[in-house]
Amino acid sequence: MTGTTAHTPLVDLRFHNDLTIDPAHAPNDISMLDFTIFLHEAYALPQELVVSLRAHPELQLRLLLVARNGTRRFTNVPQIVRTTKAMGFEVVLDDTDFENMAGFAEVVNWCNVIMGVHGAGLTNLVFLPMNVVAIQIASCYDLEEVAEHTYEPSTRDSGMLYLQYGISVDESTLLESYLRDHPMFIDPQSIHHQGWFKMGKIYLKQ
Structure with a gap:
């Protein structure tokens, strides 16, 4: 796609970073904030800024839980929901x-918090308003x-607060498949040095 105006984002094949637009090269x-505003306008989303609960105490906080159904999923969704x-x-x-x-974008737009394990599902944060909280759960063993x-960077550039929690070994399903003396536990870099696909086959399955 070629051509742009002062108010229209340009989307093309140039790569600045993961889910990020670098204004210095765009x-x-x-910026990423311009892109999220563009999406909000395209989907006619009602919230650009999250609604203040101080101003509207009758409203309830909403958390979007990116649960995933395959790998890197929460194994205790009911407990998370109850808590x-x-x-x-x-x-x-x-x-x-x-x-x-x-319709899904509008549901996301009314949330105050998004929480999920590292993965593509967290890209839904582009529909959130500014001043919300994004919480990413990172798998263990040098994936934080x-x-x-x-x-x-994308959450920061979109006007959100970013928080991250790295799970411990005891919280990982890796213990269900490997003994604690396996190299993946005692020498994780030996696995990482075998390349992304070998590493992902083990660590990205937890």
């Missing part, structure tokens, strides 16, 4: 209906930096 200094509800949140599961993307690199 036409007309377009989160006890804290005063309404929990929304990301059962994305791609036949009704506009990869997770942060992928989503921290």
Whole structure:
């Protein structure tokens, strides 16, 4: 795609970073915030800024839980839902209906918090308003930096607060498949040095 105006983001094949637009290398200094505003306008989303609960105490906090159904999924979703509800949140599961993307985008837009394990599901944060909280759960064994690199810049640049939690070995399903003296536990770099696909086959399955 070629051509742009001062108010229209340009989407093309240039890569600045994961889910990130670098204004210094983008036409007309377009930023990730400009892109999210563009999406909000395209889907006619009602919230640009999250609604203040101080101004509207009748509203309830909403948490979008990116549960995933394959690898890197929460194994205790019911417990998470119960605990989160006890804290005063309404929990929304990301059962994305791609036949009704506009409807799903509006559901996301009314959330105050998004939480999920590192993965593509967290890209739904582009539909959130500014001033919300994005919480990423990072798999253990040297994947915390990869997770942060992928989503921290985009959330920051979109006007959100980014938080990250790295799970411990005792919280990982890896213990269900490997003994504690396996090299993947005692020497994780030996696995990482075998390449992304070998590493992903083990660590990205937890």
